[in-house]
Amino acid sequence: MTQAPQILCIGSVLWDIIGRSDRSMRVGSDVPGRIIRVPGGVAMNIAMALSRFGLKPSLLTSIGRDAQGDELIEAAKVRDIQTDYIYRSDDLPTDIYMAVEGANGLIAAIADAHSLEAAGDKVLRPLSDGRLGSAESPYAGPIALDGNLTAALLREIATSPLFSAADLRVAPASPGKAERLQPLLHHPRATLYVNLEEAGLLCHQTFHRSQDAAGALIAKGAHRVLVTNGGDDATLASQNTVLTQTPPSVMVARVTGAGDTFMAAHIAAEMNGADSMNSLTQALEAAALYVSGDTDI
Template sequence: MNRIVCIGSVLWDIIGRTENAMSLGADRPGRITRIPGGVAMNIAQTLARLGVTPVLLTALGRDHPGDELIEAARALGMVTDHIHRSDLPTDTYMAIESGGDLTAAIADAHSLEAIGDAILGPILDGALGRPDAPFDGVIALDGNLTHALLAEIAAHPAFASADLRVAPASPGKIDRLMPFLNCDHATLYINLEEANALSGTADVTAPEAAVTLSRLTRARVLVTDGPRAAAMVGPDGVLTAIPPAVTALRVTGAGDTFMAAHIVAERAGKAPAAALPAALETAARYVSGTD
């Protein structure tokens, strides 16, 4: 089945963008948009653009913003039948991007965190899998889930046969990925700052960080570093690729786009040496606003 389960945050992104660099307290003209977002939704949107049907497992409120997100997800071709609805408000993310960089952001994912393992019901109760017949496809996981819930997923038999692809929500939540360091069926997609936070080192390049983490984890790790070389360690050593040079018009969701594109490239049978640059090219098109 050409489906991938995306577990995590689906919310509204409110993003202000200006071409000019901003310092603390600055006030600049620009554009403000409200679009479907959240790590799981960002991944799902790229999957859908690349011809894969995403299945969303998330928590949304029984409110108008939640209804709007359901409608938007269905319009994009996503499966929304298993989304958990509650009386808690639908979550929101707010960011300011200036000069092609992220200036500041606040993620309000409190409802997702409060719901806890209720969003996992379809993987546990037979709708998508169960412990004695576990789901054996790709699952994209979002670091906005709580540390306790991610630890449960890493160890739960219902996820033991899945190809787990894990994205941190932010450097500040990187510790939530710790349960997957001993998970040999997981792949972690992180940037250089997150890699150093996870390893407790101060590597200056993605290849160095990938090598460091390869010595600390059983999981596969891909490390990106903005416009500089990305890297992963495989059976044949360190694989690197440099993203295409583009003018950055947006940055929110770039890492999620890279992760989704890499998943699709591998599922299409591309070798590691081809999958990594293919994913970087997709992410570059996203950042430049051409995709």
Template sequence: MTTPASRTILCIGSVLWDVIGRAASHMRQGSDVPGRITRLPGGVALNIAMTLAQFDMRPVLLSAVGRDAEGDELVTACAARGLVTDHLYRSEDLPTDVYMAVEGANGLIAAIADAHSLEAAGARILAPLRDGTLGSGAAPYDGIIALDGNLTTTLLEDIAKDPAFSKADLRIAPASPGKAERLRSFLLKGRGMLYVNLEEAGLLCHQSFDDSATAAQALVKLGAVRALVTNGGQMASDASPAGLIRQMPPEVLVTRVTGAGDTFMAAHMAAERRGADRQEALSSALQVAADYVSGETPL
């Protein structure tokens, strides 16, 4: 029987509004086409948390959300989805962050992440893990922590060596290829499991890879406790000192991509939390991610 403590997973990083424009046609620079624009709760940490909640986990958000109307609406939306919002850092001076993306039939065309408030809040979002509320340096939190790379490089470096995180099962995602190198401190300190795609793995290792297996093994060799590397519709690989496993994702028609990696990571963590072995957890996560990207998106 699971308990609230066993189902609790801390989600640290971006909690914001996603504004996504989707078109059914192929797009290029300068395209002006009909489509649909949606505004939904998003951000890497929040996407992970929302998926975890669907698997009966208890996600706890650690992030920065403004005390503006957009922030109040976002916190209400998070609570309605079963997420714990008690420990969010709420600032009068920082506006609620926003992510904006444009997707066509040929995938993601462009995106802008305005996470300046999260970066400005800095270490203040981690106070509950340091002041005894959820943990401290003397009594570190010992559960799963999902961490995203939208935090500043300095703060990520501090987390990699912070005693308050020393007993946590750290699960780390870069947020985007442009932020992948922010995670190098975790390789240097030999901390955490990395969830990355093939491009992000190459950026972290400063080399190019042709397949996920080689990339995952290279990350472990560089210091990752464990590395799970995806490669779109190609083979996904999970490497650790215990060995390498690989699986092909289900073949599906892709209709959306924003949030797919976050959904995959959350589904994988939830499966392992329920007691699945590595093969079962990878299979479950690949199926959930396939269902997500093939989900019906009206245009």
């Protein structure tokens, strides 16, 4: 019998190919470093972090019926992540992400999530066919949703009865996909996790402080937001609350997945009963530990 998940993670699950160097880089740089392949994608990163924090996540995504997909499924199971509800496609390959990181941060990245986009609403079937919920009895637990879904599908989710009872936590996946989240700004049960650049794209403004960005998003109708600003201030805001903290100062060893770790740590803290101040503190500490390289991927 399938165990009921504590939280659903909907979005990209793929292989990350990441090249890292301890040297600063620019366009055209050719430097020594390390190249690794690890399970990734926003939904997978969040699920892996949630599992490390003691929760039982389940993935809703598309993974190909190829060797890479089989490996990815096994990688999820080893990490105690439920895979029972994943859509396995016979004709769509498993997605992949490639990034290059230097001592000066992320140099460039390409996300090939075409199979997830092509699968469309097939990944949401368990929420409508009775396995996890239906339009008449929608899923009422927490959902982590990422912006790698198509803009059309995110618009549908914003008004869908399937998501009307969920505690919806939303991440844009990347600045390039931030504006896909516009329809979810007004969702009455959504919490948006964005960085300063993503907040600016959603508001069509430039911000220098997380407090200003968070306030602007709330003014645009957002229910609740968390805005991060790298190693600087981070702000949680709603109609009645504004909290700002500064993360611990650490030496940065990696950046890919840091925002996902922050989001997962914040969700886990709240699910474990922490208040707003302590949830933000725990999330910032977890993200700092992650970027320092002192915790496993």
